[in-house]
Each structure stands twice: as C-alpha cells, then as structure tokens.
C-alpha cells in the first residue's frame with residue numbers, strides 16, 4: 001500500500017459523529033458528568049435511532065472523555081462540522097437532533113462561545 005490517499009480512502013463511514021463529554025472528576029472540579037451528561041447522551045441515542053438517522057452513512061452518537069472545554073459544560077461537538085454546543089436539558093438535545101443532525105442547520109442559540117476552554 002502506498003502512503004498516499006485516494007478518494008476511496010477518504011470516504012467517511014459516518015456522515016456525522018456527535019461526541020458527548022461524559023467525563024467525571026472525583027475532586028469536585030467542573031466536569032460534564034455533574035450536569036447529567038449521561039442522561040443527555042442516552043436521550044440523544046434514542047432520538048437519533050427513532051429518527052432513523054443512526055448507522056453507517058448517517059450519524060454515530062459517541063461517548064467522549066474530557067474535551068477540555070469544561071468551563072462550558074456540559075458540552076458536545078458535532079464532526080466533521082466542528083460545531084460545539086452547550087446544552088441544558090432534553091429539549092436542547094431534541095433541537096440539536098432535529099435541526100442539526102436531521103436538518104443540517106446549526107442551532108445558533110446553543111453554540112458554545114469560542115473562548116470557553118478548560
């Protein structure tokens with residue numbers, strides 16, 4: 001195999017990944033798990049499946065460790081779009097699924113501010 005890419009190698013198996021930070025810290029530092037990120041992740045998986053957009057060629061919902069933007073937690077990111085969101089509750093997740101993952105449009109009101117870091 002050569003060291004160069006061809007078009008077949010660059011095809012994406014999934015159209016989009018949505019990564020939920022589920023990081024838990026024991027020392028009471030800010031972390032996404034403090035905001036019930038697991039429930040949001042579970043809800044998103046259910047909604048994506050119910051919408052019929054899960055699987056190859058479509059959407060993969062993934063757990064993630066710390067994404068190093070803890071001050072804005074809970075956070076998630078959608079790739080390859082590189083769109084970061086802060087969410088509060090299940091209705092925010094519903095909106096991200098319906099508008100972004102199904103509709104392909106960014107949910108402006110939930111965007112994580114670009115200067116939010118650790």
Ligand code: FES
Nearest residue numbers: 021032067069070
């Ligand atoms: S703990 Fe979630 S981004 Fe760091």
